[in-house]
Amino acid sequence: MIRQHPLLQPYTPSSDEPFDEVKAAHLLNRAGFGGRPDEIERVMKLGPQDAVDWLMDFPDAPADEESKTDQPDLSPVEGYPKNFRELREKLANKTPEERKALQQMLMQANREALVQVVGWWMKRMASGPFPLQEKLTLFWHGHFTTSAKDERAALLMWQQNELLRRQSAGNFREFVRQISRDPAMLDYLNNQQNKKAHPNENYARELMELFTLGIGNYTEDDIKQAARALTGWGHDGQDFVFRRFDHDDGEKQFMGRRGNFEGDDVIDIILENKACAPYIAGKLFRSFAYDVPEDGVVESLGAQLRDAKWELRPVLRTILTSKAFYQPRAVGVQIKSPIQLVVGTVRLLDLEFPQPQRLANPLNLMGQVPMMPPNVKGWPGGRMWINTSTLFVRYNTAVFLAGGAMPDSGDRLGKSFFGGKFKGPSQDRGDITGNFRPKNAAGSADELVDQWVGRLIQRPIDDEKKSVLREALGDDPNAASVRKMIQLIVSTPDYQLC
Amino acid sequence: MNDNLSTRRVFIQKGMTLLAVGATIPTFLDQTVMALANPFDTARTQKDSGKDGKILVVVQLSGGNDGLNTVVPFGDDAYHRARPTLGHDDKSVLKIDGYLGLHPNLAPVKNLLDKGDMAVVQGVGYPNPNRSHFRSMDIWQSGRPDQEVVTTGWLGRFFDNTCAGCDPHVGVAMGQQMPLAMRGERVSPLSFERPESYRYTGKDEGRYMKLNKIDLNASDAPAAPSTQPVGVAKPQAAGAKKKIEVTTPKEQLDFLHRTAMDAQVSSDDILRMTRGHNPTGYPPNEFGNGLRTVAAMIKGGLPTRVYYVSLGGFDTHAQERNRHDQLMTQFAAGVSAFWKDLEDQRNADRVMVMTFSEFGRRVEQNASGGTDHGAAAPMFLFGKHIKQGVIGDHPSLTQLDQGDLHYKIDFRSVYATILQNWLETPSKPILGQQFAPLNVVRA
Numbered sequence: 001m002i003r004q005h006p007l008l009q010p011y012t013p014s015s016d017e018p019f020d021e022v023k024a025a026h027l028l029n030r031a032g033f034g035g036r037p038d039e040i041e042r043v044m045k046l047g048p049q050d051a052v053d054w055l056m057d058f059p060d061a062p063a064d065e066e067s068k069t070d071q072p073d074l075s076p077v078e079g080y081p082k083n084f085r086e087l088r089e090k091l092a093n094k095t096p097e098e099r100k101a102l103q104q105m106l107m108q109a110n111r112e113a114l115v116q117v118v119g120w121w122m123k124r125m126a127s128g129p130f131p132l133q134e135k136l137t138l139f140w141h142g143h144f145t146t147s148a149k150d151e152r153a154a155l156l157m158w159q160q161n162e163l164l165r166r167q168s169a170g171n172f173r174e175f176v177r178q179i180s181r182d183p184a185m186l187d188y189l190n191n192q193q194n195k196k197a198h199p200n201e202n203y204a205r206e207l208m209e210l211f212t213l214g215i216g217n218y219t220e221d222d223i224k225q226a227a228r229a230l231t232g233w234g235h236d237g238q239d240f241v242f243r244r245f246d247h248d249d250g251e252k253q254f255m256g257r258r259g260n261f262e263g264d265d266v267i268d269i270i271l272e273n274k275a276c277a278p279y280i281a282g283k284l285f286r287s288f289a290y291d292v293p294e295d296g297v298v299e300s301l302g303a304q305l306r307d308a309k310w311e312l313r314p315v316l317r318t319i320l321t322s323k324a325f326y327q328p329r330a331v332g333v334q335i336k337s338p339i340q341l342v343v344g345t346v347r348l349l350d351l352e353f354p355q356p357q358r359l360a361n362p363l364n365l366m367g368q369v370p371m372m373p374p375n376v377k378g379w380p381g382g383r384m385w386i387n388t389s390t391l392f393v394r395y396n397t398a399v400f401l402a403g404g405a406m407p408d409s410g411d412r413l414g415k416s417f418f419g420g421k422f423k424g425p426s427q428d429r430g431d432i433t434g435n436f437r438p439k440n441a442a443g444s445a446d447e448l449v450d451q452w453v454g455r456l457i458q459r460p461i462d463d464e465k466k467s468v469l470r471e472a473l474g475d476d477p478n479a480a481s482v483r484k485m486i487q488l489i490v491s492t493p494d495y496q497l498c
Numbered sequence: 499m500n501d502n503l504s505t506r507r508v509f510i511q512k513g514m515t516l517l518a519v520g521a522t523i524p525t526f527l528d529q530t531v532m533a534l535a536n537p538f539d540t541a542r543t544q545k546d547s548g549k550d551g552k553i554l555v556v557v558q559l560s561g562g563n564d565g566l567n568t569v570v571p572f573g574d575d576a577y578h579r580a581r582p583t584l585g586h587d588d589k590s591v592l593k594i595d596g597y598l599g600l601h602p603n604l605a606p607v608k609n610l611l612d613k614g615d616m617a618v619v620q621g622v623g624y625p626n627p628n629r630s631h632f633r634s635m636d637i638w639q640s641g642r643p644d645q646e647v648v649t650t651g652w653l654g655r656f657f658d659n660t661c662a663g664c665d666p667h668v669g670v671a672m673g674q675q676m677p678l679a680m681r682g683e684r685v686s687p688l689s690f691e692r693p694e695s696y697r698y699t700g701k702d703e704g705r706y707m708k709l710n711k712i713d714l715n716a717s718d719a720p721a722a723p724s725t726q727p728v729g730v731a732k733p734q735a736a737g738a739k740k741k742i743e744v745t746t747p748k749e750q751l752d753f754l755h756r757t758a759m760d761a762q763v764s765s766d767d768i769l770r771m772t773r774g775h776n777p778t779g780y781p782p783n784e785f786g787n788g789l790r791t792v793a794a795m796i797k798g799g800l801p802t803r804v805y806y807v808s809l810g811g812f813d814t815h816a817q818e819r820n821r822h823d824q825l826m827t828q829f830a831a832g833v834s835a836f837w838k839d840l841e842d843q844r845n846a847d848r849v850m851v852m853t854f855s856e857f858g859r860r861v862e863q864n865a866s867g868g869t870d871h872g873a874a875a876p877m878f879l880f881g882k883h884i885k886q887g888v889i890g891d892h893p894s895l896t897q898l899d900q901g902d903l904h905y906k907i908d909f910r911s912v913y914a915t916i917l918q919n920w921l922e923t924p925s926k927p928i929l930g931q932q933f934a935p936l937n938v939v940r941a
Contacts, residue, residue, distance in 0.1 A: 190815045190866065198865030202815055209630060220629070220900070292744055332747040365691060377632055383753065387676055388761035389690030391754070392698055399700040468708045484702060491700050492709045493754030497747065 005300035007324035011048055017326070019048050025458035026331045029498040030288050031055045031320055032131030034344035037455060052320045056313065058130035060170045062162035066129070072120035072158060076112035083237035113154035118370045119356025121161060125343045126353050136168035136316075137161065138339060139287050141370070142378035144179045144211060146188040148371040153237070156184040157371050172280060172310040176212065176267050183235035189376065192234045194227060195246040201227040206376050208270060217275040218255065225254040229266045271310065278302030281315055288319050290330045291382060297324060332459050332497045335385050338366035340498065341394055345401045345490060348456055354401070362397040366390050386496070398490035403483050445473045452486055457494045465492065550848070552920055555792060555805045556653070557833070557853040558677065561812035562631065564822055565858035565875025565903075568604075569618055573597035576861075576895035584818060584863040594618070594888060603826040606834030607878075614886040615837065615846075616878060617938050619912055621893040623874030623905025627857060631813070631871070635856040639679035641913055641929050652913055653804050654682030655928045656921065667764060670795060671806040672788035680806055687804070688764055691784075693772040693791060697765045710758035771798025777842065779835035781828050785809045789836040797843045803921065812855060816866035837880060850920050850939075851880035854909070860901050874905035877912060883920075885938050911936055 013019040024043040028035030032055065035043065043051040064071050081087040091099050125134040141164055148157050160182050167175040179185055180203075186192050191203035204227035208218045232247030233240070252261045255269050270276060281301035285293055301315055308314045319325060336344065342363065346353055363369045367390055368379055386394075396404075443451065449469045453461055472485045489495060571577045572588045573596050591599030592608040598618075600608050610616040624643050628634045637643045641652030650658070657668050657680075669680045669687025676689040690696045700706055707713075775794035780786035788807040795802060809829055814821050833851065840846035858875025874893055893903040910933045914925035919939035926932045 193816050193864070193866035193868075195865055200815060200864060200866060201870060205630070215630065215633060329744060329746055333745060333750055335750065375631070383750075386754065386757055387689050388757055388764065389696055391757050391761055392696060392765070395706075396699045404700055465709050468705050472702060472705050487700055488702060488705055488709060491698070491706050493751050493758065496754055497750055 002300055002303040004304070004318075005294075005296050005324075007294060007297060007327075008300055008318050008322045010321045011323045011326045013048065019044060021454070022331065022459055023048070023326055024051070026326070026498075027051060027055075027320065028131075029340075029344070029458070030135075030325075030334070032135055033125050033340060034347050034458075034498070036348060036350065040458075048321055048326070052317060055132045055320075056169065056317060058133040058169075060166055060168075062166045063124065063128075064162065070124070070128075072113075072117045074113050074116060074155065074158075076109045076116065077106075077154060080106055080109060083239075085236065087237065107151055110151060110154050114148050114157065114371065115356050115360070117154050117158045117161070119353075121370055122339070122343060122356065122359070123353045125339070126346045133165060133168055137165045138370075139284070140164040140168055140175075142373065142381075143283065144175075144185065145373045145376050145378045146182075146184045146371075147373055147375075150188075152184055152187060155238075156187070156235075160184040161371075169313045169316060170311070172305070172312055173267070173271055174310075175312075176207075176271070177264060179211075180207065180230070180263060180267065181233065181240040183238070183240060186233060186235050186240070191230055194231050194233065195243075196228075196231045196248040197246075199224070199227040199231055199248070203227070204230055204266075207267075210377055212270050212279065213273055213275045214279045217273060221253075222255055225252040225261075226266045226270075228252055229254070229261045230263045233263055277305045277310075281305045284312075284315060285319055285324075287381075288316075289322075289325050290333055293324070332494075334498055335382055336496055336498050337379065337381060337385060338363055338368035338390075338394070339370065341366070341398065341496070342401070344498070345398050349402060349486070351401060359397075362393055362400075365393040366397065391496075394496060395491040398495065399487045402487045402490055404487050443477075445470055445475070445477050448473060448477055448482060449485070452482070452489055456486070456489050457492070458498075459494070461492070461494050465494070551801075551803055552922070553796060553803060553805065553845075553849045554653075554916060554921060555807065555836075555849060555851045556679065557829075557851060558679075558806065558808040559812050559825075559829070559853060559855040560635070560808055560810040561814075561855070562634075562857045562859055562871055563812040563825075563855035563875065564814060564818065564869055565855070565872075566861065567818075567822055568601050568826065569594075569620070569876040570599050570601065571597055571892050571895065572599050574892075574895050580862040580895065582863070583867065584869070598888060598892065601823075601826045603823055604830045606830040610834065610837060610880060611886065615882060615884060616880050617884045617886060618888045619877045619879065619907060619936065619938070620888060620890040621874045621903060621906035622854075622877045622909050622912060623857075623903070623907075624909055625905075627873035627899070627902065627905070629857065629871040629873070631856055636678060638854060638856055638909060639677055641679075641910055644930065648678070650683055651677065651679035651681050652928055653679050653806075654687075656682075656804070656917060656923060657687065658682040658684045659927055660921075660923050667767075667800055667802050669804045669806070670792070670800070670802050672791060673784075673806075673808055677806055677808075680804065690768075692787065693768050696761070696768060698762075707762065710762075711755045712759045712762050714762070767798075767800065768795065771795055771800060777835070777839050779831070779838060781831040781835070783828060785828055785832045786835065789832050790839070793836055793839040793843070796840065796845050796849065814859070814868045815864070815870060816868040818863075818868040833880065847882045849881065850883070850916065851878070852912070852916060853878040858903060861895055861898060861903065862901060873899060873902035875903075877909075879912075879938060881920075881939075883940055885940055889936055889938055907936070908933060915939060 021040055021044065024040045025035055027043060027048070028039055031052070046054055059066060081090050091102065094102070121134075125131065125138070128134055141161070144164065146152070146157070146160055148154070163178055163182055167178060186203070189203040189206055190200045194200040194203065201223050205223045207226065208223065209215050228248040228250070229252055232243040232245075234243055234246075235241055249260055249262075251258060254261055254266060255273065257269060259265065261269070278298045278301070281304070282293070282298035285298060285301055301318065304318060305312070305315050324330065342359060360369065367374070367385060373379055449466055453466070453469070469485050469488060472481065472488055474481050566577065566581070567584065567586060570586045570591045572586060572591045578585050586599070586602060588599070590602040592602065592604060593599040594611070600611070607616065611618070624637065628637060636648055639651045640648035642648055653669060661668060667688060671677055671680050671687060671689040673689065673691055676687070680687050698706055772791050772794040775790065775797060777790070780790045785807065792805045792807060795805070809825065809832070811821065811825055837846060840849055854877050855875060857872055859869035859872040861872070863869055890907050893906050895903070897904065910929050913929060914933040915935040915938055917923050917925040917928060918935050925935075
């Protein structure tokens with residue numbers, strides 16, 4: 001039994017370290033996508049413990065169980081075949097030209113549906129009822145990665161997204177079992193092709209290398225044996241199927257044990273490996289608090305995860321209420337992911353969420369398109385988000401959201417990250433947030449600077465920068481000059497951090 | 499598995515479109531660290547980044563290119579036995595000799611071979627091959643398979659060793675990814691996807707520059723930032739206690755200020771050079787655009803020694819044939835258009851192109867019409883100072899290492915060749931030990 005690390009004990013406010021606006025905003029940034037003044041005030045009133053309880057008070061359920069009306073618009077794929085069997089039937093007795101035409105229509109419809117799913121999800125992040133659940137869904141999407149490229153079905157991507165949401169704070173063992181049966185995952189990592197006669201090792205490898213243990217905690221032979229246990233796990237285009245005749249039920253030697261292991265046995269044995277719990281708990285800590293935790297923090301959290309029989313909520317609660325989480329080194333040290341930047345800007349400026357295809361190209365150029373991770377490792381994050389090129393795109397996109405011009409993205413503007421053309425105004429270069437009028441443009445110039453820096457950056461900035469913003473407002477601030485100042489605030493290095 | 503009833507309900511109402519079609523999808527690249535050194539050292543005359551210097555262009559084929567279906571040992575029965583449906587027959591390959599041929603779609607590349615501007619290096623790999631994409635790519639990019647933790651690349655160390663004071667233009671990586679290969683301790687090069695997206699478009703550029711502490715008239719250059727990715731401990735000498743590097747909020751701000759300044763400095767230069775450079779022949783995709791932009795920067799005289807371009811999508815576990823055929827077409831079109839462009843601008847003489855992938859693929863095709871992760875594979879070199887032809891012997895197709903080819907030539911010998919005989923710098927400090935260069939570069 002490892003004793004809890006002192007830095008993981010609960011932070012309790014004191015007169016020296018009060019739970020102030022900066023700390024409340026910090027919690028809302030990390031456990032969500034940023035808080036508006038009313039939300040910050042609410043969190044301050046609740047205090048650090050109750051605020052976390054409030055944020056964690058979401059059902060372990062998919063969005064469409066939370067609300068029957070909250071679903072992506074999937075009309076683009078309406079009427080198309082639902083699974084491989086129907087597809088085969090539809091393609092039978094067709095000429096090659098007819099088949100090709102149908103496949104192209106399907107592909108186009110699927111791409112449109114994908115954009116709807118991505119847009120629906122981002123809108124949920126910005127204005128859904130449970131920001132922490134969406135933040136966790138995004139975290140797990142970067143962990144149990146699946147990409148929509150290769151024309152993966154939008155419906156399967158959405159179904160997986162709902163699985164990530166349902167399990168986001170649930171039981172990790174159950175999570176691994178379910179994701180290992182998820183059709184989009186089985187497809188992405190080729191377990192669909194993993195058969196007794198010809199094993200495909202791709203899923204088995206990533207299951208250990210990226211999803212549970214980290215590299216160096218298994219052998220090449222363990223991968224081969226795990227792949228055998230997972231043979232026959234596939235999908236029919238719609239649901240998980242277990243193909244008995246493709247399954248290898250023979251004896252396997254896996255991580256020093258011998259037996260006729262099945263897929264779930266392999267998962268259980270992996271979770272018994274002592275590397276697993278710290279790997280998962282540490283990744284959560286780094287994502288929600290900061291990189292490079294102090295010695296012993298990860299081990300302590302790992303022990304808690306094992307003791308809690310792989311329930312994720314207690315570990316999350318520990319992280320979000322800990323002394324570590326509120327240390328000065330933790331506040332404002334995280335570089336916002338492109339999704340955090342975009343969704344946060346929409347939230348903090350109280351904007352209507354733009355049409356998803358309008359954001360596709362900027363998100364692509366910033367390096368983070370939801371459902372299109374660069375590879376199975378997900379997004380590396382941290383300083384990896386920033387280079388001379390992405391920094392320009394980040395500034396330009398934030399300025400655009402704050403009522404500025406569409407960022408110059410050349411001739412690719414309006415084309416989708418899924419490569420398709422879109423109905424609707426995607427070619428329109430117009431100013432989607434042209435209606436953005438800052439609501440509070442009243443007050444003295446100094447008050448307005450403080451107000452908007454507080455609202456957007458949520459931490460103090462240096463006096464030199466403040467005076468530049470003060471200048472930008474002019475002597476007689478009006479809506480236009482306030483908007484101009486806001487565009488400058490979101491073009492600061494400070495705004496890139498949370 | 500818990501069935502999600504309402505999701506199922508929608509599935510039943512709507513439809514599915516999962517298709518195994520080889521559509522053209524943009525390649526999304528990794529994000530990587532980009533901390534720039536010294537933007538004010540604009541003396542573009544240093545020997546090592548002088549605008550007339552020799553240039554290396556690295557083409558990375560990401561995902562594990564199937565070497566056996568790129569340079570095909572069609573004269574070997576074992577090849578056809580291992581690949582009954584995936585193999586290329588002797589009628590379709592572009593024959594180099596009675597044993598080897600290039601993929602049928604590589605005709606433009608074969609022309610370069612025939613006219614003496616290309617060499618094929620066979621069976622390149624390294625001991626104890628790793629079959630993880632990430633680890634093997636790290637190994638190739640770092641050039642240090644012996645080190646577990648690598649934070650610099652072989653080209654990054656070339657920059658460090660030869661021109662620690664160089665401005666970041668010494669290396670340019672096309673794409674959002676700054677590859678590990680280009681990352682140095684003291685010098686970090688540029689990385690961007692397209693020149694047009696490489697500038698600030700807000701209205702008040704003057705105040706923007708003040709807020710980002712960009713002062714183009716500053717005389718004292720800022721210190722080069724660390725290129726350590728946050729959260730990765732620096733490699734320590736054996737026995738030394740591991741030191742944890744903590745990044746503070748202030749250091750993050752400084753990092754952002756420096757990056758903003760560096761971005762401003764180089765944006766103008768590059769836009770000027772690349773606008774209007776639009777020769778015909780480049781394939782209309784990211785790979786083709788990347789090569790075209792590189793050619794424009796070479797023409798414009800950017801003092802760059804190394805350019806880096808990637809072509810992705812080579813992880814062909816299933817239904818490999820169509821995908822690989824398309825990739826070969828793209829590769830051939832891009833490289834041949836690039837080479838013609840360089841010849842037209844009379845710069846081909848000072849450019850060498852090197853291609854690599856993180857590994858080849860298994861000799862035997864799998865049951866999904868694809869191939870799994872393998873080991874050794876061929877590399878291509880293009881240049882006017884190349885000894886034309888095939889270097890080394892083809893690895894045996896029957897004496898295998900867990901189903902994969904044994905390597906014949908260590909990839910670090912290829913790097914040593916390029917470093918010593920092309921970039922004219924000692925290779926041992928960069929590669930950690932001396933590897934014998936291949937006899938492939940001529941004066």
